Amino acid sequence: NDLQFLNYLFFRCLCQKAFRSRRIGTEGQILSRVFTDYDPATRPPVRDDADHSSILVITNIFINRVNWHENRAEVDLYLRQQWEDGRLQYDVDPREQIDQVSIPSNRKIWTPDTYFASGNELERSGRHSAVVEPSGFVRSSEQRIVDVPVSYGTSFPFLNRRSFTLRLSSYVYPLEDVVYLWANSPPLVEPVEVSSDLNSGPFTLEEANAGDCIGNYSVGAFTISIFRKILVYRCGRDIQFFGDGFPLQLVPPYRIIGICFLAAFLDSW
Incomplete structure (x- = not known):
C-alpha cells in the first residue's frame, strides 16, 4: 500500500509539472502573438458600439x-x-x-x-x-x-x-x-x-x-x-470604564464630563 501511494504521488507530481510547463509555453505563445504589432505609445481604440470616445x-x-x-x-x-x-x-x-x-x-x-x-x-x-x-x-x-x-x-x-x-x-x-x-x-x-x-x-x-x-x-x-x-470619548451611559479598567460609575457625573474633556484635550496633542 505504501508503495502504491508513493507511486501515485510521483505520478501526480509529474502530471502537475507537465501541466505547468505546457501552461507556461502556451502563455509565451499568447504574448508573442499579441505583441507582434502592438504599439504601447498609442491609446487603445474604443469599441465600435461605445457611446463615447474616452x-x-x-x-x-x-x-x-x-x-x-x-x-x-x-x-x-x-x-x-x-x-x-x-x-x-x-x-x-x-x-x-x-x-x-x-x-x-x-x-x-x-x-x-x-x-x-x-x-x-x-x-x-x-x-x-x-x-x-x-x-x-x-x-x-x-x-x-x-x-x-x-x-x-x-x-x-x-x-x-x-x-x-x-x-x-x-x-x-x-x-x-x-x-x-x-x-x-x-x-x-x-x-x-x-x-x-x-x-x-x-x-x-x-x-x-x-x-x-x-x-x-x-x-x-x-x-x-x-x-x-x-x-473618541462618549460621556454617556454606554461608557462603563475609563482608561485601564477604571469604573466610571464610581465617579460623580460632573467629574466624568471633566475627565472626558481633559483626556480628549490632552490626547489630541
Whole structure:
C-alpha cells in the first residue's frame, strides 16, 4: 500500500509539472502573438458600439500605511486600475484553463499615465504587476507613496478627525481621451480599502466620499476621513470604564464630563 501511494504521488507530481510547463509555453505563445504589432505609445481604440470616445479606467486604492505629520501625511498605497485594450485580445483553448496572462516586466503596454494631482509622489517602489484577460481587459496594480495635505475636523477637542483628499488625473491625456471611475461593487470591491494593520492601529478609516469632476481633472476628489479611536470619548451611559479598567460609575457625573474633556484635550496633542 505504501508503495502504491508513493507511486501515485510521483505520478501526480509529474502530471502537475507537465501541466505547468505546457501552461507556461502556451502563455509565451499568447504574448508573442499579441505583441507582434502592438504599439504601447498609442491609446487603445474604443469599441465600435461605445457611446463615447474616452477610455474608461476603473480605479480603486488600497492604503497600506499612513505616516502622519503635523499638517500632512505620507500615504503608502497600491493604485489598482482596470481598462480595456482590444489589441491585447487572444483566443485560448478552454482546456488550458488560462483565464489571464501576466505581463512580464520586459513587455510594455499602454497605460493611462495616472498620477495623484492632490499631492506629491515621493517615490515608486517598482512593485508593479499587470495581467490581461482573453477579452483584452487589463488589470494593473502599482505601489505609490504620496504626500498629501491633511485637514482637521471641527469636533476638536472631543474627536480628532483627520481627512485628506486623493485626486487622480493623467499626465498625458485630457478628459476627452481618458475618464476615471471609482470601482464600487460592495462588499467585494470598494473604492478605498485599508490594511488590517492600519484599521487596528491608533487611527481607523471612518468613511470615504467620492466628489464630482472638477475643472480639467479626469476625476473629482475622493476624500478619505480618518479618526483616531483612542480620542473618541462618549460621556454617556454606554461608557462603563475609563482608561485601564477604571469604573466610571464610581465617579460623580460632573467629574466624568471633566475627565472626558481633559483626556480628549490632552490626547489630541
